[in-house]
């Protein structure tokens with residue numbers, strides 16, 4: 325599970341305050357998906373080239389702590405029911421609506437890769453955009469209870 | 475490795491999903507939209523155990539005094555031909571998890587050896603096709619069912635384990651033409667020995683005692699036709715469930731294939747559907763799981779005119795056997811497209827070993843049959859490393875395409891060479 329100290333490793337750790345807080349607090353808000361790596365102006369300096377990308381990658385592969393979803397890979401069988409049932413996909417991804425797998429270019433919240441669900445755009449989740457009680461369709465329909473929403 | 479390949483067909487199970495996107499990642503293949511079952515085939519891992527690698531059979535071998543000796547393909551073929559030629563009651567077994575060309579080659583080998591050809595899922599699929607030939611059972615494509623079926627019953631089948639994307643793509647969650655709201659426009663029921671994961675989506679879930687399926691099918695029919703009152707638990711609930719459908723489908727799984735009553739059960743399901751039919755459209759399909767099971771029966775029906783196991787022991791045309799093979803009579807085996815020693819009960823395995831029945835195995839994996847084989851010949855993965863043809867669960871033929879270089883010849887080539895060397 326991704327933690328704030330791991331994210332802190334990729335921040336300047338100078339506590340310069342340009343973002344209005346300390347680096348550690350900034351890391352905490354990154355983890356909660358309240359800020360994104362590009363919000364740190366210092367990271368845009370040439371000296372930190374690649375750091376923003378590294379942070380984004382870390383955040384993309386790890387489920388959001390506190391909010392968002394966690395998938396238990398030991399349980400997931402890749403049936404794709406969650407992909408078809410997702411409220412966001414229903415409106416935005418016609419392939420998933422029809423029960424088919426989304427295309428490589430489709431902007432999905434999660435997709436099945438190598439037999440397992442991976443989260444790719446957590447921030448699109450209705451729970452994060454609106455309110456947690458608005459949706460829990462993916463977790464409700466997972467036959468193996470592999471999805472935990474927080 | 476070029477690519478990416480979009481809309482690739484998965485050779486993982488009889489759904490033959492056609493929406494896989496394959497891209498290169500870290501020097502290997504990354505498969506999008508494939509379930510854990512199919513992924514195991516692409517990544518060479520154990521089914522549902524993604525971390526555990528599944529070993530490939532890499533070189534031909536013959537066994538001498540219990541030891542495996544790697545030999546040339548020619549030497550292995552010669553030894554295989556000799557062992558099979560010596561046998562009085564050879565059996566060609568499996569063929570459900572291999573392509574149509576391989577099946578055709580295997581049928582030619584069986585004919586030449588005067589052997590019996592035994593499909594791995596004879597007890598499930600043959601009764602179904604027999605019922606299709608004799609009773610008025612209607613058949614529909616998975617797309618028609620996706621678009622129209624509002625009532626789905628799985629009997630003796632858990633698709634989440636045999637065809638993991640069945641519910642998603644076709645029967646429950648997919649939104650089709652007249653099922654626009656997907657799961658909300660459909661009702662689901664299941665009958666099984668144990669409560670399965672399916673239960674959470676079911677309006678009706680009936681647990682049936684082992685061997686009691688036939689009685690239950692007849693009881694449901696009795697309730698529907700008003701002929702009898704239910705005496706079997708679950709019959710009324712199932713009858714009500716079916717009665718309220720407009721377009722329905724019953725998927726029959728391995729649970730109905732156990733024992734000697736399989737044909738009677740399919741006939742009874744045919745009767746049940748007949749009672750439902752005047753006012754509704756109802757279909758019956760077997761839930762085949764091996765990726766080209768339907769192709770094998772297509773071959774048997776078009777070439778020989780019967781779905782039962784053809785036995786060339788008494789000449790050609792063959793005698794058709796509806797009873798599963800009696801293993802105690804078998805004295806040589808050619809196995810391809812199934813892991814026989816994984817399917818057999820322990821007792822039978824021991825008997826075959828004790829009698830030193832020679833086994834010739836042709837296939838891509840180091841499976842239990844290869845572990846017991848007197849001769850083994852590696853084959854490429856169909857639909858991943860070589861081209862093949864396969865028939866989807868509902869009988870639709872598709873062309874499987876290769877994306878990786880083959881480390882071994884295709885199974886149909888190996889079998890054709892075996893035939894040539896034997897003739």
Ligand code: SF4
Pocket residue numbers: 335336337338339340341342343344345346347350364365366367
């Ligand atoms: S702006 Fe960046 S460097 Fe400055 S305190 Fe915030 S996180 Fe640290």
Ligand code: SF4
Pocket residue numbers: 409410411412413433448449450451459460461462463473
């Ligand atoms: S909670 Fe709703 S919107 Fe968010 S991923 Fe699950 S189904 Fe999609």
Ligand code: SF4
Pocket residue numbers: 395399400401402403404405406407436440441465466467468469470471
């Ligand atoms: S529904 Fe559950 S088991 Fe199926 S793909 Fe989603 S997380 Fe995995």
Ligand code: SF4
Pocket residue numbers: 484485486487488489490491507508509510511512513637638639640
């Ligand atoms: S359901 Fe079958 S065909 Fe579809 S991806 Fe899974 S194994 Fe492959």
